[in-house]
Amino acid sequence: MGKGTVAIHEDIAAFLASHADEGYRAFQAKLIPNIDAGAIVGVRTPELRKFAKGLARREDAGEFLAALPHGAFEENQLHSFVIAQERDFDKLVGEIERFLPFVDNWATCDQLSCRGLAANPDAALVRVRAWLESDHEYTVRFAIGVLMELFLDERFRPEFFAWVIGVSRPEYYVNMMRAWFFAEALAKQPAAAEAVIASGALDEWTHNKAIQKAVESRRIPAEQKDRLRAMKRRS
Structure with missing residues (x-):
């Protein structure tokens, strides 16, 4: 694993840990019963969206996008929000098609924006x-x-x-x-x-x-x- 990949994963892990909400985690686990509750950290969507804007501008963002499958539900959410910011149609389609096989729940699926298409x-x-x-x-x-x-x-x-x-x-x-x-x-x-x-x-x-x-x-x-x-x- 390259230095950039380590850096971005450490930053994501730190962000998730610092924004974890146990009550919200339990709420999310009930809404998405088909995934392991242990994979849910409990970070609210507006916070994920805000953080994803910064991730998308990083030079090592591509290394995060390539590191599939992700371990946490929130990492999949971040992935969705990052690739939604791609403005090149062909690149957007490529990123969507790389990610879709790893989408394992309705929430990530529905928050993967298709507006760029x-x-x-x-x-x-x-x-x-x-x-x-x-x-x-x-x-x-x-x-x-x-x-x-x-x-x-x-x-x-x-x-x-x-x-x-x-x-x-x-x-x-x-x-x-x-x-x-x-x-x-x-x-x-x-x-x-x-x-x-x-x-x-x-x-x-x-x-x-x-x-x-x-x-x-x-x-x-x-x-x-x-x-x-x-x-x-x-x-």
Whole structure:
């Protein structure tokens, strides 16, 4: 391990130790039950984001990004926040694709910002299609999240619905993201999304969860909520 790598890892370890909050660690452990609670230090997200800004400017930042897998949940969070600051599209995609196989929870997945991919939407969609075919749970979740964040407004195309419908996987966190995607679509593309719900194209769990999340949204008008409630499927 090179001198730079030692330096940056020592600095990160010192930062995490000095900002650890046992109460917050216990809270995080309950929110993210699928990872070892011992891997959670308990550092709050605003503090991680602030520290990551400094990390991204360091000459040895690349050595931290290359040191995968990380041991602590917060190191993965820092990794997400550091690479989100990359402004070169190709470099950003490269860093995302290097990191995604090591993402092991919904929080890190969802806090890996995809906004930089908007610099080249067509190229981003090529990567989304590839990520949707991944064997890795959180790579698929991230891909659906990209569609939700970047492609439900002016970049929307109806075929994106078919992409998400076509994801057939057993994992809870993938299907929760599918439901979230369609709940967002019901707010942003109401006619097209409601037609999908009415068609019954989604599996029952995702169908009903999308309706539930949409009905809970303040962005969905009351009359649309009434129609959606009537579409709930009952076994």
